[in-house]
Amino acid sequence: GESVGLHLPTLSVQEGDNSIINCAYSNSASDYFIWYKQESGKGPQFIIDIRSNMDKRQGQRVTVLLNKTVKHLSLQIAATQPGDSAVYFCPSAGKLIFGQGTTLQVKP
């Protein structure tokens, strides 16, 4: 299965499903995009980035997709695990505006 969070504050998924967290940006000149993961009691940690000359970048179980036409960014997590439960940020405006992020809750 697959769940998509379109800028929702919370996304709840079943363990083992794929997750998609979406993000929009407004600055067409942005050339670098980052996803951070914040686990409870810790600071945000870098998980994956992508530069504007790419459309897709894959890591271990995570994939970031960049659609420059509609200024949209997404983070896909394959086979979501309980350890993926966290708040995810895609900061914009020079990577300094984080906001509330999207909370991913993984149900066992």
Place this chain on the structure above:
Amino acid sequence: DAGVIQSPRHEVTEMGQEVTLRCKPISGHNSLFWYRQTMMRGLELLIYFNNNVPIDDSGMPEDRFSAKMPNASFSTLKIQPSEPRDSAVYFCASSFRGRSSQPQHFGDGTRLSIL
């Protein structure tokens, strides 16, 4: 490799007291950021330094807040006098800003409670 080190991890104090939060960035990083995180406002930038010089302090709430970076390996965020609404988790982050952008590395934060 040591990451960003913040101290103290927890601070509980009474309103009106001075609070000093400390940060040691990653060696070699030339940019340092202070953030505040609350349930209501999320993670918001307070101030950032580049090569020890404050570049943007527009996020600093008011004159009760001040930040310094006397050298490349140390920064402080001071609140004087503190108020209950300052209760939050304060994060410090560092990065290397060169010709290409790089991600920020965050410390584990200082959880501040003002009674």
